[in-house]
Amino acid sequence: MNFDFYIFDLDGTLLDLGNIGVHVDLILVKTLKKLNVHRIPEKKERNNLWRSGEKFGEILREWGINDSYLFWKYFDENDFEKRKVLLKNKQISLFKDVKTALELIQNHKENKKLAICTNTADYIVEFFLNYFKIDQYFHEIFSLGSNVDQKFAKPSPDGILNILKKFDHNPLEKTAIMIGDSIHDIIAAKKAKISSCLILRHIEKDYMSYKEWNIQPDYVIEHLDELNNL
Numbered sequence: 001m002n003f004d005f006y007i008f009d010l011d012g013t014l015l016d017l018g019n020i021g022v023h024v025d026l027i028l029v030k031t032l033k034k035l036n037v038h039r040i041p042e043k044k045e046r047n048n049l050w051r052s053g054e055k056f057g058e059i060l061r062e063w064g065i066n067d068s069y070l071f072w073k074y075f076d077e078n079d080f081e082k083r084k085v086l087l088k089n090k091q092i093s094l095f096k097d098v099k100t101a102l103e104l105i106q107n108h109k110e111n112k113k114l115a116i117c118t119n120t121a122d123y124i125v126e127f128f129l130n131y132f133k134i135d136q137y138f139h140e141i142f143s144l145g146s147n148v149d150q151k152f153a154k155p156s157p158d159g160i161l162n163i164l165k166k167f168d169h170n171p172l173e174k175t176a177i178m179i180g181d182s183i184h185d186i187i188a189a190k191k192a193k194i195s196s197c198l199i200l201r202h203i204e205k206d207y208m209s210y211k212e213w214n215i216q217p218d219y220v221i222e223h224l225d226e227l228n229n230l
Contacts, residue, residue, distance in 0.1 A: 001112070001228050002175065003195065005167055006105055007160060009180030010118035010143075012201050015128060016095050017086065019202065024050070027082055031075045037063055054151045072150050076121035083124065087131070094132050095201070101224035102137040113167055115140040117159040117178065117188070140166050154184040157191035164192065177219075179227070183210070186217045197221060197230065 012020050025046060032040055041063060049059050057068050065071050086092045105112045114137050118125055122145035129135035142159035144150060152158040160178060169176060171193070178189035179197045189196035198210055198217035210220070219230055 001105070001108060001110075002230060003112070003177045004110070004174040005113050005115065005164070005169065005176035006227070007115045007117050007163055007176060007178045007194075009154075009178075009182070009185050010116055010120055010125060010128075012181035013179060013185075013199055014094060014098050014116075014134070015132075016093050016201070017083075018091055023082060023086070024079075027075060027078045030078050031071065032063070032065075034074050034078070035065055035071065037065065039063075053153075053155055056150060068150065072144075076124065076145075079121065080124050080127075083128070092128075094134070095224070097224040099134065101227060102134060104225075104228060106137055113139045115142070115163045115167075117142045117154065117163060119144055119153040119184075121145050154180075154182075155187035155191070157188050160188055160192040160194065164194070177230070179221075179224075183213050183215065186213070187215055189217075190215060195219070197227070199224065 008014055011017055017023060025043070028046055028049070029040060049056060052059050060066075060068050060071055083092060102114065105114055116125065116129075116138055120143055122143040125141060125143040126135075129138070129141075140163045142162050144153055164176060167174075167176075175195065177195040177197055178185055178192070179199060180186065180189075181199050181201045186196045186198060196217045197219040198221070200210075200220065200222050210217070221227065221230075
């Protein structure tokens, strides 16, 4: 276990929401309808929003949405509502390897630090960390919300850099790694100049093979306990 700081994505990495892409698209459509968008974009167009990075505002304006703050407010509200239904139906859970892996890192003799960097709204993150009783493992959490603009969402490195600053990270003395299940996690890690680790949860089923990405992770694992060997 050679890293000093372990930064985790939440959805799809620690939290199992099943087919995340389907849920997210349903929430997006519901949000667009709530905002009375004249024409609901086709699925391919909707997918472009998640690949747009800091340019999400341009896409929203093309759809007739000028108030991006209101869009994300409604999106997060619909997201939380959907998650609570999934939770009630036992369709959300922690991946089975999560608590064991977190405890192993937390109890390491070299005082490793753990953090979460996620694009999910802060109040949703707080709810699920408390619900699954894993909040105590993390020294820092970077999430989006009323005080954090959407432009800081991954693949922006700002969330990771914010965490590293709070950890007083000196790259000459300490090493850090970002663990996530999407290309956005890998890009954010690369931009922040730390190691990147892709965990193959549902990725091979829901997306193209990661081997086709134009940017590659430093490590690829199937289970979190493999972090012990990195």
